[in-house]
Amino acid sequence: xxxxxxxxxxxxxxxxxxxxxxxxxxxxVMQLENVSxxxxxxxxxxxxxxxxxxxxxxxLIGPSGCGKSTVLRSLNRMNDLVSGARVAGKITFHGQxxxxxxxxxxxxxxxxxxxxxxxxxxxxxIYENVAYGLKINGIKDNMDDRVEQALRGAALWDEVKxxxxxxxxxxxxGQQQRLCIARAIAVKPEVILMDEPCSALDPIAxxxxxxxxxxxxxxxxxxxxxxxxxQAARVSHHTAFFTAExxxxxxxxxxxxEFNDTGRIFTNPADxxxxxxxxxRFG
Amino acid sequence: MTTTxxxxxxxxxxPADLRRSALPLRRRLTDxxxxxxxxxxxxxxxxxxxxxxxxxxSRGLALISWEFLIEDIPNSARRxxxxxxxxxxxxxxxxxxxxxxxxxxxxxxxxxxxxxxKQNALARxxxxxxxxMTGVPSVVMGLxxxxxxxxxxxxxxxFAAALALGCLxxxxxxxxxxxxxxxxxxxxxxxxxxxxxxxxxxxVSVVLPAAISGIVSGVMLAIARAAGExxxxxxxxxxxxxxxxxxxxxxxxxxAQIFKNAGEPFVAAQDRAWGAALTLMLIVLVFTIAxxxxxxxxxxxxx
Numbered sequence: 001x002x003x004x005x006x007x008x009x010x011x012x013x014x015x016x017x018x019x020x021x022x023x024x025x026x027x028x029v030m031q032l033e034n035v036s037x038x039x040x041x042x043x044x045x046x047x048x049x050x051x052x053x054x055x056x057x058x059x060l061i062g063p064s065g066c067g068k069s070t071v072l073r074s075l076n077r078m079n080d081l082v083s084g085a086r087v088a089g090k091i092t093f094h095g096q097x098x099x100x101x102x103x104x105x106x107x108x109x110x111x112x113x114x115x116x117x118x119x120x121x122x123x124x125x126i127y128e129n130v131a132y133g134l135k136i137n138g139i140k141d142n143m144d145d146r147v148e149q150a151l152r153g154a155a156l157w158d159e160v161k162x163x164x165x166x167x168x169x170x171x172x173x174g175q176q177q178r179l180c181i182a183r184a185i186a187v188k189p190e191v192i193l194m195d196e197p198c199s200a201l202d203p204i205a206x207x208x209x210x211x212x213x214x215x216x217x218x219x220x221x222x223x224x225x226x227x228x229x230x231q232a233a234r235v236s237h238h239t240a241f242f243t244a245e246x247x248x249x250x251x252x253x254x255x256x257x258e259f260n261d262t263g264r265i266f267t268n269p270a271d272x273x274x275x276x277x278x279x280x281r282f283g
Numbered sequence: 284m285t286t287t288x289x290x291x292x293x294x295x296x297x298p299a300d301l302r303r304s305a306l307p308l309r310r311r312l313t314d315x316x317x318x319x320x321x322x323x324x325x326x327x328x329x330x331x332x333x334x335x336x337x338x339x340x341s342r343g344l345a346l347i348s349w350e351f352l353i354e355d356i357p358n359s360a361r362r363x364x365x366x367x368x369x370x371x372x373x374x375x376x377x378x379x380x381x382x383x384x385x386x387x388x389x390x391x392x393x394x395x396x397x398x399x400x401k402q403n404a405l406a407r408x409x410x411x412x413x414x415x416m417t418g419v420p421s422v423v424m425g426l427x428x429x430x431x432x433x434x435x436x437x438x439x440x441x442f443a444a445a446l447a448l449g450c451l452x453x454x455x456x457x458x459x460x461x462x463x464x465x466x467x468x469x470x471x472x473x474x475x476x477x478x479x480x481x482x483x484x485x486x487v488s489v490v491l492p493a494a495i496s497g498i499v500s501g502v503m504l505a506i507a508r509a510a511g512e513x514x515x516x517x518x519x520x521x522x523x524x525x526x527x528x529x530x531x532x533x534x535x536x537x538x539a540q541i542f543k544n545a546g547e548p549f550v551a552a553q554d555r556a557w558g559a560a561l562t563l564m565l566i567v568l569v570f571t572i573a574x575x576x577x578x579x580x581x582x583x584x585x586x
Contacts, residue, residue, distance in 0.1 A: 081476060083401070110479030120470035123493055132488065133478040180474070187478055 067254020174205025389456025425515025459501025
């Protein structure tokens with residue numbers, strides 16, 4: 001059994017996909033210390049400690065209901081929009097506590113952007129979709145250039161440059177998701193959170209988004225939630241494995257089981273549960 | 284495959300006849316019957332509408348002219364000629380003022396309910412109160428304004444009528460606008476929030492444009508209802524025979540004039556009532572079309 005799991009390496013998943021970057025060296029941008037997230041009285045995730053490193057891709061994986069999306073949404077205070085949601089523990093961004101009383105969640109979200117599971121372009125033109133974030137941030141000069149830059153950054157420019165005035169909803173699903181990425185990077189955040197960005201897309205569109213993530217990692221720090229382990233193995237430098245477990249009272253909580261370099265997680269996991277999950281003996 | 288051998292024998296391998304004519308007679312009859320029933324229901328629903336339009340148009344069309352729209356109302360009901368000028372002016376002024384009071388209040392109220400208050404105690408109270416207010420008969424609203432405003436300032440006026448109509452429109456606008464705001468998907472609000480937009484900015488630039496055409500529909504319905512209200516206007520606006528384009532002083536509306544003239548025993552007055560009815564319908568039609576054109580400029584296209 002052990003022999004089988006050690007055979008299950010990154011190279012068997014996708015030959016040549018091992019991230020080239022030296023992974024541990026980059027400084028952490030965000031730190032989570034003993035973070036628990038509550039919905040009302042229910043503790044959805046308990047005791048998460050991990051780091052998000054600069055210009056690298058951190059993947060959060062695990063079965064449904066393990067709290068990975070919940071953790072992701074707590075990183076830019078999107079959970080604030082859910083009534084009754086509360087975060088315990090400490091999440092810092094460049095050393096600043098994100099949940100300190102005088103922190104403005106709007107300022108947080110301007111620096112830590114988000115791409116959602118279902119592509120959700122505004123029902124506006126492609127141009128307006130990208131320009132929206134710039135406008136609300138008070139940027140008015142060189143609008144055309146900035147929009148073009150963002151669309152180029154999201155590898156969408158060539159496909160849409162002749163139809164910027166058409167509705168964002170007229171694009172295909174994969175194009176819509178890249179439009180959402182363009183919209184997110186237009187405001188030049190430091191960190192981009194991606195919540196299962198490819199789960200609604202076909203393999204070709206998924207491949208394009210993954211390529212894009214590699215390119216973006218040079219400029220942005222990315223945290224991605226994914227159901228797809230191969231995707232985590234292909235794109236990420238670090239992987240956090242979450243699972244859902246029953247506590248003494250029989251209540252389900254999400255837990256971080258293991259956090260390490262992606263290579264280690266997939267070749268030599270420290271925890272039996274991680275090994276079972278990535279070798280497909282779980283869920 | 285080995286599994287096919289163990290499966291029970293499939294139905295006879297007759298090539299299926301996929302034509303509709305191959306369906307059992309019963310099925311086809313049911314289909315035809317249901318379809319004709321629906322068509323019939325539509326026709327029956329259209330009959331009153333068609334009859335109203337036909338009747339009002341056939342009796343009123345002869346009356347309608349530019350003069351009819353601007354000339355004073357004869358102060359003797361039995362005299363022929365004259366027009367409905369004061370009633371047209373009053374309808375525009377009073378309904379306009381009512382709309383100017385009720386639309387901003389109603390839409391902002393709906394925004395509060397759906398975007399801010401949600402399920403808190405105040406929001407729930409407002410929802411219940413506006414539902415109760417929807418059920419208040421217009422004549423009761425007229426009496427309310429008569430007691431609380433007209434008796435206080437001791438003057439019947441267009442403004443009093445506008446107050447009464449505004450109160451009637453308000454709950455309709457609040458509830459219909461809230462429904463429309465609720466239809467806007469939450470994903471859009473989240474997308475906007477994730478870009479660092481404040482809630483108000485999200486509401487104005489994303490949620491309202493997505494809901495605007497529905498909101499306009501609800502508002503137009505409320506305006507059309509208000510323009511046709513009779514009882515409160517008769518109670519609180521008084522009546523006049525020459526045009527009054529201000530909100531001060533007594534005024535009259537087309538609906539009030541229809542009520543008044545239709546009750547007269549003189550043919551000339553009854554004709555004027557038909558003319559006023561057609562005029563009112565046309566005014567509402569024109570404003571509905573105009574509102575549609577304006578809102579389509581703001582609305583965001585699906586494709």
